[in-house]
Amino acid sequence: MAGNTFGKLFKLTTFGESHGEALGGIVDGCPPGIEIDFQAIHAEMQRRKPGQSSIVTQRQEADEVQFLSGIFEGKTTGTPIGFLIPNTNQKSDDYSHIKETYRPSHADYVYEQKYGIRDYRGGGRSSARETASRVVGGAIAKQIIPNIKINAFVSSVGEIFIDKPYQDLDFSKTESNAVRCPDSATAKKMEAYIKEIKKEGDSVGGTITCVIQNVPIGLGEPVFDKLHAELGKAMLSINAVKGFEFGSGFCGAKMKGSEHNDLYNADGTTKSNLSGGIQGGISNGMDIYFRVAFKPVATLLQKQDVLTTKGEIIEQQGKGRHDPCVVPRAVPIVEAMAALVLADYFLLK
Template identity: 80%
Template sequence: MAGNSYGTLYKVTTFGESHGEALGGIIDGCPSGIELDLEAIEFEMSRRKPGQSAIVTQRKEPDAVQFLSGIFEGKTTGTPIGFIIPNTNQKSDDYSHIKDNYRPSHADYVYDQKYGFRDYRGGGRSSARETASRVVAGAIAKQMLPEIKINAYVSSVGPIHLDTPYQDLDFSKIESNPVRCPDEKSAAIMEEYIRDIRKQGDTVGGVVSCVIKNVPVGLGEPVFDKLHAELGKAMLSINAVKGFEYGSGFSGSEMKGSEHNDLYNPDGTTKTNLSGGIQGGISNGMDIYFRVAFKPVATIMQTQDSLDNKGNITPMTGKGRHDPCVVPRAVPIVEAMAAIVLADFYLINKTY
């Protein structure tokens, strides 16, 4: 474990700082013979991209992926897929003011403590820009598993919650609004709220829900590598995530067994699905669903005290552009990590 890889047989390793020359990664273990739809990859990248709408950060990141290996005549060859995403638009001088300063609730301080120094331009390695590489790997994982349908969406923004059960939502509406909330009425309220937060120079957190359909029975490993444990780790590894729950989640802890148990139909499906599609850590063929909590992004345009590396407390004001609410852009990242986890288990569990 050196921290920058995920997976056993579908193994993704990423590299890159926010203001270095390029980000990128290696996807090792992708099966051969998959005809890659490069436009579909680009589409996922565009969903994660800053500047895509008025309610997300207006920073410019072109995010053009260059594939360097593992693809021949349009198809995966089974060898590692190396790719880079050049950082074309980064001006290092924008960040001189944080060179010797630790911004509150950023990773500046712990990186300096752990490594002795850091690339102080932007978030460096701890920047959410790293997730661009995950979206590439996830987009390819999705194409490896065309039968599996993964739909993430924003189910809350700050105090505004969409409580409709996912079964009653129309996922085709997710991309119809910049919030990525499939309920248009809620989406409008959320969007208004985010605009207001942006005007305040503040940020707000939210929740991304995710539903995965058509997962075969049997994915996941007892005991430590349960399917939901891996999904949880993958989601918690995304920047700003503070919590993960699947199926009944935290609210399930308030229930009685007589209410919570999912009774069977004769075909092995269940009448209810409080289990969230996973029993004993193994997929049971029902829809998998889970929720991921994101904290508000730490960079705000208001003035806050920061610490410098001499031990002085000094007021600091965010510069440039900020992301008032990260969750709309987190939707494709959640889907990407879900796809990577499934691809890995698919390869591990379809064996012998």
């Protein structure tokens, strides 16, 4: 109820603050007998890790995952999988300047109002570091639905966007550049733009597109737990996300029915796919695709007015690590959340 569990049959419960002892979680409901690919989990963690290139934050996170239960002689046993990601290299004094201030567009103020107390170090529980546990859960989820292919990529940064349908992209190139954009020409523009933004001590938003292929027909529940409703919730639960659309999305709202309807082929597939692979909340076997909007991160390396805990407005110079664009780092998180949703509905099927 306090919102730290995701899923109904394949359940991930997480804990951990940015500067506490450790992050971690429990995966409950994982089927038994699955040979866990630890290297794949490690690889996903590396993708999420900050400080991977010149354009992003320099914080060093070892992010080694320790598995504590639920796996015996390399295979899942059907019992809960407990895991731990120790926090290393976190200097609490880095954040002492925010102990008595509420930064604009951060969660500092609402946490204080809601709980009457907050762990101010690095944003505490509201830090994006929390997503490390999601990536572990998602990496396990992927292994129980190995036939389903989930590919997310950065589709826009600021005003720069990929001007092609996803069918024309080669997903294997997503990891070939620092911005995780499979279109090389666009990727270069994005990188250049982010470097510029970084020099200004500013930040910029962007969008991630996610394409899910080889989905069996019949995943999803009608009415309240529609497949896309759960995917939407999953994405909107990621820090900095402001919007979600699937299939034709907001563009679909401008169209006529005669343009929008996806006509059938005789085998039950459809000629077009404006529906985005889901009808009435249930997967129809076509590609599922959706787009997620990320606002620019609120932490800037600029002077900014902040509110003090005493109710004064003062100017404060932003400092510390700085990530001008978190969108590339969010790619594995989008995939992880998609995997959690799909694994859950897969077990429910």
